[in-house]
Amino acid sequence: MLKQLYIKNFTLIDELNIDFHPGFSVITGETGAGKSIILGAIHLLLGQRADTRQIKEGRSKCIVEAHFDLSTCHLEDFFQNSNIDYDASDCILRREVSSNGKSRAFINDTPVSLTLMRECGELLVDIHSQHQNLLLQKEDFQMNVVDIIADDKPLLDDYKHHYADYLQAVHKYEEQKKIIAQNRDQEEFLRFQYNELDKANLQADEQESLESQVQTLSHIEDIKSALFQTTSLLNNDDNGAVNLVKNAADSLQNLVDVYPEIQDAAQRLESAGIELKDIADEVDHKLENIDFDPQQLQQMNDRLDELYSLEKKFHASGVNELIDQRDQLKQEIANIDCSDDFLADLEEAMSVAHDNCAKIGQRLSEARLHAAKKIEAEMHQRLVPLGIPKVRFSIDIQHTDCQPMGLDKISFLFSANSSTPLQPVAQVASGGEIARVMLSLKAMISGAVKLPTIIFDEIDTGVSGRVAEKMAETMREMAQQHRQVIAITHLPQIAAGGTSHYKVSKEETSEGTVSTMRELSEKERVREIAQMLSGSDISQAAIDNAQALLDAQK
Structure with missing residues (x-):
């Protein structure tokens, strides 16, 4: 409090x-x-x-x-x-x-x-x-009153969970139905695109490999010249690097007996000579096997042109993305081919979700119907003493299909006398009657809500x-x-x-x-209430009346 x-x-x-x-x-x-x-x-x-x-x-x-x-x-x-x-x-x-x-x-x-x-x-x-009296016009307020008295929050939460599942199933069905319809409209174009990509026989990372090979073949003369020069410098009989290093190693090795400290250098130079000989043999081998085939280069360039053209046409950044598009087109075409079966499965899932939602909604409706009877009886008991002796208060519950709050459409009906038919309370009740209805509702639901x-x-x-x-x-x-x-x-x-x-x-x-x-003190309360009774001029009669009102409440 x-x-x-x-x-x-x-x-x-x-x-x-x-x-x-x-x-x-x-x-x-x-x-x-x-x-x-x-x-x-x-x-x-x-x-x-x-x-x-x-x-x-x-x-x-x-x-x-x-x-x-x-x-x-x-x-x-x-x-x-x-x-x-x-x-x-x-x-x-x-x-x-x-x-x-x-x-x-x-x-x-x-x-x-x-x-x-x-x-x-x-x-x-x-x-x-006072403006909250307008809530009586709103169906969600009336629904909330019934739900509070029904104490159905766990059931309502369960329903909302199933309703969300149902909405998701409906959305999935409608979305897929829309996609399939669109795909059918452009089925011929989709098949043309797929055939074009499928015929290209795309291979992952193919473009990078081709670009590397073309780069090599485009510089074949420079490569052969460099290999030939390297072989000459290494293998020349008189002053080739291989022979020079070998001779230097032999010279140092001849000194080992008289100058032991040179042995480590001699061994390292010998190892370098062996390594240098291996390098010379490898370069010579590459020189012998390197070849230039203009036709092969042309084929590679033609393939790259094909790939570049497809990438531009399909707005792809590389071959791997083209492969993804090809596979997606294949799936879309497969969906078209089996769309009737696929939609039937989605429709079945939607139907199951609807039935589950409706089943919980029916239980929720039963709880609300029971609470509505209780509300009607209590509202009659509360409104009669509040000066509406002929009051009739009824809750009309109309069943609908699955909605966010259940299967029910709720309306509070009211009549202040026996000769007037029941109508929505906000349409027929006077300002004073609405105030009494709202007070009675608040009094009734306050016990359930437990607001301090x-x-x-x-x-x-x-x-x-x-x-x-x-x-x-x-x-x-x-x-x-x-x-x-x-x-x-x-x-x-x-x-x-x-x-x-x-x-x-x-x-x-x-x-x-x-x-x-x-x-206010007790004495001050008497004067305040007396003033409320008689206005600014407080008479003794007003004071006596005020005291009587206060005494009646003790």
Whole structure:
């Protein structure tokens, strides 16, 4: 629950630090006093987009901070998965907005993204404002209410998993069907391309080998000349390098007996002579075997021209890429040849995925149907005391094919009297009736959702008198189920129902208009409620009436 709220430099608020209590609290104040400012600060804290216009004029930044007690919320996993320190007795959410447009968010002094702060806020506080009554027009909201009461999250998650598989199977089938249709349109061209590449008898790395051989043959005369010159220098009978080295080795070897220190040099020179002789023989052998065939060179150049032409035509960077394209064309042609069988297999897989999805969806529909009966009965029990004695509330569930949320199309039907046919609630209910329907729904689902704090912003629109008292009773009942309920109200009957009472007021100071909020004492509550009953001139009768309202709630 919300324990403490601190606001600084936010619109008309200089600095506000106020404690909140368990149970049912009410916030009152004249129109324009600043109740919406308090709510706006909480919205900012829960991840709403910041606006620099929210900073009090002349200040550099605004701060909103709240302390929550999470001891009954079981949120350890959320904090652990988010890598945030967890303190069940004091969880701190803080938001800072600077005049330069920068916004920072913190959870327990850890900087977090706005998305994460929003996720955390949705686990802590539910704010119901007047515009949320429009949710009754939306099918997904109505579906969500039924799912909450059905407690079908594991089943719904299972359905979504199978639905994703079904969508994937449909996509694969449709995509392949489209590809096959396109391929059939250009089948003749595909076969022509494949035959051209297949006829080329492409070999991996062939181009590199040919280019190397052509390079060699193109310089054959230079190669032969160099080999011949090398052979002459090595094998010349008189002054060839082989003979000169051999003679030098023999000379040193003759000195070994009289000059032992030269033996190592003599052996090394002898080894060099042997190596040199091997080199001379190898060069001579290459010279004898090298040959130039102009026809062979022409064939190689012709083959390279063929490969270069194919690469240009098929926009390939080399022979290996041409081979890949050839193989891909072969597969596409094979797909065309057996496309009917292939599509039949994909269609069967799609059918199986649909059946699996529908099977889970049927179980989900049964759970929703059971929950719908429960909702209808409870809504009747709640709406009759709220001043709609002839109310009829029904949930129409129409079955459809597999959809993202199941096989159901859900609509809340409503009639305030026995003579009017049931119609969608948003179309026939008055503003006051919609407010009571929404309050009843919130009261019903709050027990299932287990949100620690629920804030109602003028949920009492369009009601008064005895109905307002019953609405206060409903909110008190919600607050007794281990949660905190805060209502912003203009009605004295609801204000009297709170166990704690806060007043928002506005005053003029030397620095301009300032909004403040404080908790009222019992005596102050009497005067505030009396003023709500009679206006600015508080009569003794209004005070007595206010006291009676408060006494009736004890």
